[in-house]
Structure formats: C-alpha cells, structure tokens
Amino acid sequence: MRIARFSIDGNVAFGAVEGDSPDDLVLDIIKGIPYADFELSGVKVPLSKVRLLPPVLPSKVVAIGRNYAEHAAELGNEVPDIPVAFLKPSTAVTGPGDPIAYPSFSSELHHEAELAVVIGRMCREVPRERVKDVIFGYTCANDVTARDVQKREKQWARAKGFDTSCPLGPWVETGLDPAAIADGLAIQCTVNGEQRQLGRTSDMVRSVEDLIVHITEAMTLLPGDVILTGTPAGVGPLNVGDEVAVTIEGIGTLTNKVIKRD
Numbered sequence: 001m002r003i004a005r006f007s008i009d010g011n012v013a014f015g016a017v018e019g020d021s022p023d024d025l026v027l028d029i030i031k032g033i034p035y036a037d038f039e040l041s042g043v044k045v046p047l048s049k050v051r052l053l054p055p056v057l058p059s060k061v062v063a064i065g066r067n068y069a070e071h072a073a074e075l076g077n078e079v080p081d082i083p084v085a086f087l088k089p090s091t092a093v094t095g096p097g098d099p100i101a102y103p104s105f106s107s108e109l110h111h112e113a114e115l116a117v118v119i120g121r122m123c124r125e126v127p128r129e130r131v132k133d134v135i136f137g138y139t140c141a142n143d144v145t146a147r148d149v150q151k152r153e154k155q156w157a158r159a160k161g162f163d164t165s166c167p168l169g170p171w172v173e174t175g176l177d178p179a180a181i182a183d184g185l186a187i188q189c190t191v192n193g194e195q196r197q198l199g200r201t202s203d204m205v206r207s208v209e210d211l212i213v214h215i216t217e218a219m220t221l222l223p224g225d226v227i228l229t230g231t232p233a234g235v236g237p238l239n240v241g242d243e244v245a246v247t248i249e250g251i252g253t254l255t256n257k258v259i260k261r262d
C-alpha cells in the first residue's frame, strides 16, 4: 500500500493512494494513524486536488554516508570499516513538490538520491531477525548536501542539516519486499530531465538490516523516524532554478525545485 500525507482545505490527513496512471491517482482517506490500526474511510479525493506533504514527520533522520563503493570513490573516500552515521534534523524535512532553498553559506549544493526506510514502531537494540518487524515502509529521499561546507567543516551538521536539505516522498510504500531491495531496485536521480545518478540498491555496502542493527545499538527509533541508506555514484551540482527528481523502482518519484533562500 502507498500511504501519502496531504492537506486539503486546511486539514491534514493520511490517505491510501489508489490507481496506476500518474494523472489519475486517488486518495482513500485513512481513519486513525497509519503506524497503528487504521481503516480506509472510503472517502476518496483525487490526488490532483490535494497538496502532498512529507509522508512522515520524523523526530530524526539518521543518515548513512559512503554506503555505495563507487560513490565513496568518486569523492576520493574509502568505504569505512564502521558505517558513517549522521543526523539530519526534523527541520530539514520537506515534502514532494516543495522547494529546496539554496543556503547562503554554500556555493556547491549537491543532490544525493537515497532509499529511505520509515520506522513503524518504537525500537532499540533491534536484533537482525526482528528488523523486518520495525519497518513501516520505504520512500524516496534526497540527502541534499552543501559539498563545499562538508569539506571544510569537521562535522556535517550544517552541510547536511540546513532547512529543506531532506526532501522525502512522494508517499510511503509499505508493500515492498525486502528481498527486492537486496536483489537491487533501480535508484535514479535526474536534474532538469537529464540523468545524473543510476544505481541499484543491491550495491549498498551494508544492507538495511545491518544499518538498523547498527543505529539502534545507540539510539531509540520512534514511529515515523527515517533512515537514509546512502547514495550511488553520480552526485553533482544543483543550481537555483533546477528541478531534481529521485525515482526508486517500486516506490515512485520525488520532485523538488531549487530556489534562492529568501
């Protein structure tokens, strides 16, 4: 099931996305909270009549760096022995179709297309065999990075944590088979329609299971928290006016436009 969060006439709701044709999608409004028990209301609205919001409001986004060998190499880095983990704050999250605001302290903004895992229940110290029980679903993410700032500052809080640096969406796909991720879903990034990144999730150095075990050794994850699993090779610049799209096979496409920050 694809679960979107949206606003209509000033109200915010979750809905199950129905239909196959991108121009013809309908939302069946959800009664209750998607992470717990819920029902479909049967009240339907065309997706074209609503504004999609970030599909979740995470308390935190935990991101993993250098999890695709070719991407680590393109920036002159080794794949680390221990995964590089960092946090993107909740205020970095923005939704499908929302602008990415180019920050004033950078002149080298990069896109990073990533598979995002959405957590469905509170969890800590999750053993490998229980990982599947704590995953709610998957969405597309763009780990937008001020590359120049990342190079000159030891910690990445500003380079990867500025406002709008974490577009998520367009919805959460809850039916994705973890085996399909291991087998390799295509993950693509285009800028103004031109392909920049094309990888497969099977190229991840550490699997989703590895990453959740590693992260929850350290911290409690809450429903709606998001794990970013790293980006394939092909990262590159974003400029004001660009339209950047992240597409993951079996999930959908997340599109955002880059604007100058006010």
Ligand code: MG
Residues within 6 Å of the ligand: 063, 064, 065, 112, 114, 143, 228, 230, 231
């Ligand atoms: Mg990244």
